[in-house]
Amino acid sequence: MSHENFQKWLDEVMSKIIKNFGLDIDSVRYKLLESTGIFISSIVYRIHLQFENKTNRQNEELFIILKRSKPNLYEINHIDLQFQNEILFYQKYTRPDEIYAKCFYVKERPFDYVIALENVNTRGYYACSCVYNPPVEYTLAAMRELGRFHGKGYVMKQMQPKKFFDIVEQIQEVRYTNKFMDNIFKFCSNIKTLRVVEYLRSQNHDAIFCDKMEACLSNAFDKVMIKTVQPLEPLATLCHGDFTLSNMLFKTEDNGQLHSMLIDFALIRYSMPVVDLSTYLYVCCTNEIRKNNFSEIMRAYHDALKDYLLDADIQDIEKYSYDALLNDFKRGALFGFVLMCIFVPILLGHLNSELMIQEIINLGPLESTKKQKYIGGDEISKILAEALLHLKDLGCLEHVL
Structure with a gap:
């Protein structure tokens, strides 16, 4: 997009944003800040908007x-479905x-979805400095x-079931479906996981274990991903769907406690808690952290869930017990x-994410996935x-073995 076309687009969008604020502002001006970012699904611009409040003349x-x-x-x-989900959430x-x-x-x-959000840096929320293996306090x-977040879903489901399920019905499935031909996540799930079986075999690991894992992981998209996201009562709730460090911000309060804020709700879904829990634990944490801190991490999650439910006056919380959540985790x-x-x-x-996307565009989902299968080698x-x-x-793995 040329500079002139971009400026025209930006002026049009900003005029509509300003109009949404109502008639009580005057002398409006805005500036595009230098810090912009290009992400896998979107382009992000940071805008500084200044105006005079006509009510108090400030x-x-x-x-x-x-x-x-x-x-x-x-x-x-x-991308259109992802933006529709985020708009639905807000x-x-x-x-x-x-x-x-x-x-x-x-x-x-x-082909031109736009969402304008508050920049919560002004409230003291910032991204973690690392996208993998954060300090335990961040986890x-x-x-x-x-x-x-899960507790809010349980409360709305019980207190406002019609509103809750009206929202659920409007959520667009983006990843875990067979209705899209050339679904990149299907190819990645069924191809990239098999490297672990090949590696274990090269290390002379138990042949029966390897055979059973190969049978499961060769069709991981259907047997693991689609199966796990199916909602089962009573634990099904609204899940973030992409619960990783890149989709949360952090703030240290005056009392020294670290708080987190979730962002980017493009993949929300009515599903099981394990979808979010296992995503974070296996995408963001090292093997050492999972081995040494698993119980502490799960307890932190469950204690916050329980407190939220009790504060909302939900009395029957036994169905959300720690053991119930742990069993859900083991299942999925x-x-x-x-x-x-x-x-x-x-x-x-x-593998650079931009290079990965370019290879998908150039080679197609299947061939690019095959090319990327062994990225990083034996490490x-x-x-x-x-x-x-x-x-x-x-x-x-008991249900597999």
């Missing part, structure tokens, strides 16, 4: 995040008194916020492991093998 300012869809990924990542699910970023404006136009803060933890096989080589720097394969064997030790 000069005020707002910092805005402007998310715009990337048109060249519509067929691959179904317009129908959140309340003004909650900590989420305020949504100022949305535009739903084919515990993330788990506490996830407990509250392979979900996070499959995502680990796909994303950890990228997070550890063995990554060993990490994946250790994670799989720890899943066995936790009792998460």
Whole structure:
């Protein structure tokens, strides 16, 4: 897009955002800040908006995040559906008194979706400095916020069932479906996971174990991913769907406690808690952290969930017991492991995400996945093998073995 076309687009969007604020502002001006980012599904612009409040005659300012869809990924990542999900979340699910970023404006136009959000850096929330293997206190803060997030789903499901399920029915399935031909996540799930079986065989690991894992992982998309996301009562709730460090911000309060805020709700889904729990544990945490801190992490999540339910006056919380959540985790933890096989080589720097997307565009989903299967070599394969064997030790593979 040329500079002139971009400026015209930006002026049009900003005029609509300003109009949404009402008639009580004057002398409006805005500036595009230098810090912009290009992500897998969107382009992000940071805007500084200044104006005069006509009510109190005070000069005020707002910092805005402007998310715009990337048109060249519509067929691959179904960006339109992702933006529809995020718009649904902000317009129908959140309340003004909650900590989420305020949504100022949305535009739903084919190939040009836009969401304008409050830049919560002004509230002291910032991204973690690492996208993998954060300090334990960051993981515990993330788990506490996830407990509250899942708790909100349980409360709305019980207190406002019609509103809750009306929202659920509008959620667009983006990843875990067979209705899309050339679904990149299907190829990645069924191909990239098999490297771990090949590695274990090369290390003369138990042949029966390898055979059974190969039978499961060769069709991981259907047997693991689609199966795990199916909602089962009573534990099904609204899940974030992409619960990773890149989709949360952190703030240290005056009392020293670290708090987390969730962002990017493009993959929300009515599903099982293990979808979010296993995603974080296997995409963001090392094998050592999972082995040494698993119980502490799970307890932090469950304690926050329980407190949220009790504060909302939900009395029958036994169905959300720690044992019930742990059993759900054991049933579906392979979900996070499959995502680990796909994303950890990228997070550890063995494949640039922009290069990965370009290869998908150039080669197609199947051939690009085959090319990327062994990224990181034995270093990554060993990490994946250790994670799989720890899943066995936790009792998460009994339904496979």
